[in-house]
Amino acid sequence: MASFDFSNPVKFYFGAGKLKLLGGIAGQYGHKALLVASDSAKPTGQLALVQQYLDAAGISYAVYDKFMQNPLSTLVHEGAQFARTENCDVVIGLGGGSAMDMAKGIAFCAVNEGSIWDYVFGRKTGTGALPMILIPTTAGTGSESNRTAVFTNPDTNDKKGLVNPLIYPKAAIIDPELMLTLPKRVIAGPGADVLFHALESYISKNANPFSEMLSLKAIELISRYLPRVYADVTDIDAWEQVTLASSLAGMAIDCAGTSLPHALQHPMGGLLNVVHAEGIAAMYVPFMEYTWPAAPEKFAVIAKTMGVDTQGMSLETAAASSVAVVRDFLAGVNMMPTLTELGVKEEHFDWLINNVLTTMKVVLANNPRVPDADTIREIYQRCL
Ligand SMILES: [Fe+2]
Structure with missing residues (x-):
């Protein structure tokens, strides 16, 4: 068996109705919370619900809701200053991946001086962070499960993750009831x-037996239950499985990382504000066709896990069948955009490729087959 390390220090509170525990949980870590909320948290009533639970527990709070789809590092620094001014000693992130990443960045920068980019690029490591409680309201990024937070630098358009054990949340409250609208x-x-995280971590060169177990369970659950919640948003039983898949996949990428599609998408998010999952979805079929011949055993397992009867197939046929089943999965939830529809043009390719090869080298290297600049250009070209 391969040699590997595994650790995940997050305390998970999982299940319908668990949000009610927030006040007691927050009280374990601080007296005044900075509440970092996505803009959807107000109209859905989720922000008011969280405030009600904090009020009931006697936890005071300040709200920071300057949030956006690809969180800007400038807003992280502003939020950290706000947390210091307000004397907050615990941070609560309520929302999708962007809000949770923003909460992580603010909790980190409230303690560590200077630009967050020094820490993102590894020039500094940091000494601590405010304790964090993350509450996902999409299922999703799995940010509640790991030590990664992705930011965009408005000066350089770099979009890159801070990966640092100091930003593991103390607690994650995963309540499927928050998904019902x-x-x-x-x-x-x-x-x-979720499927992208699970699949890419499974095929990653950094995968280990523990991460593979998490990845495969997430692939099984998301492929079975996402179509159900897409058809009926009120299906709470299916949401339990989808939210579990999201957190498992978030743990899997914490061990094994993502791979080629995430490496090729991040620069689009930074330069053109392309929605994360949509940019990745646009490239998934070409990525799989390019990659499966380098790891046919793993792609054959993916196909089987997603419901293909691979018995009697050759290894190559089984591996190749994973492409069709993933394409069908994406088509079933109407996630088959082209890069052209997302605003990417051929004139952007030089900048995107250069950015992939400078800022996303580590993620790219996780892929079983690593493309050069010409091959990246071909993949982008196919996806227009
Ligand atoms: Fe992702």
Whole structure:
């Protein structure tokens, strides 16, 4: 068996109705919370619910809701200053991946001086962070399960993750009841990203037996249950499975990382504000066709886990069948955009490729087959 390390220090509170525990949980870590909320948290009533639970527990709070789809590092620094001014000693993130990543960045920068980019690029490591409680309202990014937070630098358009053990949340409250009003596009995109995280971590060169177990369970659950919640947003039983898949996949990428599609998408998010999951979805079929010949055993397992009867097939046929089943999965939740529809043009390719090869080298290297600049250009070209 391969040699590997595994650790995940997050305390998970999982299940319908668990949000009610927030006040007691927050009280374990601080007296005044900075509440970092996505803009959807107000109209859905989720922000008011969280405030009600904090009030009941006697936890005071300040709200920071300057949030956006691809969180800007400038807003992280502003939020950290706000947390210091307000004397907050615990951070609560309520929302999708962007809000949770923003909460992580603020909790980190409230303690560590200077630009967050010094820490993102490894020039500094940091000394601590405010304790964090993350509450996902999409299922999704799995940010509640790991030590990664992705930011965009408005000066350079770099979009890159801070990966640092100091930003593991102390607690994650995963309550499927928070998902019951999501619009279809916010079910499909983050839901597809669960499959992307699970699949890419499974084939990653950094995968280990523990991460593979997490990845495969997530692939099984998301492929079976995402179509159900897409068809009926009120299906709470299916949401339990989808939210579990999201957290498992978030843990899997914490061990094994993502791979080629995430490496090729991040620069699009930074330069063009392309929605994360949609940019990745646009490239998934070409990525799989390019990659499966380098790891046919793993792609054959993916196909089987997603319901293909691979018995009697050759290894190559089984591996190749994973492409069709993933394409059908994405088509079933209407996640088959082209890069052209997302605003990517051929004139962007030089910048995107250069950015992939400079800022996303580590993620790219996780892929079983690593493309050069010409091959990346061909993949982008196919996806227009
Ligand atoms: Fe992702």
